[in-house]
Amino acid sequence: MAKILIIEDEKNLARFVELELKHENYQVVVENNGRKGLEDALNENFDAILLDLMLPDLNGLEIARRVRQAKTTPIIMMTARDSVIDRVSGLDHGADDYIVKPFAIEELLARLRAVLRRVDIEKKAQQGPSGQQKVVRFKDLTIETANRIVHRGDGKTVDLTKREYNLLMTLIENKNNVVSRDQLLNKIWGPESNIETNVVEVYVRYLRNKIDIPGRPSYIKTVRGTGYMVRDED
Numbered sequence: 001m002a003k004i005l006i007i008e009d010e011k012n013l014a015r016f017v018e019l020e021l022k023h024e025n026y027q028v029v030v031e032n033n034g035r036k037g038l039e040d041a042l043n044e045n046f047d048a049i050l051l052d053l054m055l056p057d058l059n060g061l062e063i064a065r066r067v068r069q070a071k072t073t074p075i076i077m078m079t080a081r082d083s084v085i086d087r088v089s090g091l092d093h094g095a096d097d098y099i100v101k102p103f104a105i106e107e108l109l110a111r112l113r114a115v116l117r118r119v120d121i122e123k124k125a126q127q128g129p130s131g132q133q134k135v136v137r138f139k140d141l142t143i144e145t146a147n148r149i150v151h152r153g154d155g156k157t158v159d160l161t162k163r164e165y166n167l168l169m170t171l172i173e174n175k176n177n178v179v180s181r182d183q184l185l186n187k188i189w190g191p192e193s194n195i196e197t198n199v200v201e202v203y204v205r206y207l208r209n210k211i212d213i214p215g216r217p218s219y220i221k222t223v224r225g226t227g228y229m230v231r232d233e234d
């Protein structure tokens with residue numbers, strides 16, 4: 001069941017779209033505020049985002065830009081203004097498609113199906129012709145590499161964002177060795193990025209929140225002043 005995030009401040013419209021999507025068996029989360037919507041988009045894994053352009057706190061273009069820096073979740077912009085400039089800037093900022101308000105719900109559903117189908121095709125391509133999942137195991141974690149799903153020792157399943165996944169895999173590839181913050185930045189955000197090293201700490205926190213079992217020591221050890229490591233044995 002695909003999970004959809006709606007970021008829309010017109011509550012009646014948001015509610016209407018929510019009900020229609022639920023009727024189609026989608027799982028739906030609604031945010032009426034730009035900043036909260038961005039937080040959800042970054043911290044959870046959605047299959048697609050329906051994003052309004054004009055929003056309180058943070059506008060849709062900025063949300064699209066920031067989501068796109070971190071992940072590939074398809075974004076459909078919903079804009080009231082049917083000008084070429086808006087469409088172009090929406091697409092420039094990382095939106096995959098746009099729909100002009102007022103729209104027919106059937107059109108929105110069709111566009112949503114189209115972006116979801118595309119993602120599905122991309123996923124299958126990544127899995128290779130056999131469609132088989134490659135699985136990596138570390139301690140009691142089982143990681144499905146094609147869809148970035150982690151099965152934890154306590155039976156829970158979590159899905160990782162691309163960056164969280166890359167972070168975890170980098171640490172596992174270098175297990176029993178310390179990986180410095182700079183190495184992680186370089187590997188995950190690229191040598192050209194102007195991102196500050198504390199972003200690594202933030203992502204390590206996201207990752208720990210997802211993969212660690214509450215009450216047990218973290219899989220990821222902090223090596224003070226240097227970086228992070230995972231170890232076969234504690």
Ligand code: CA
Pocket residue numbers: 008009010052053054055
């Ligand atoms: Ca609005």
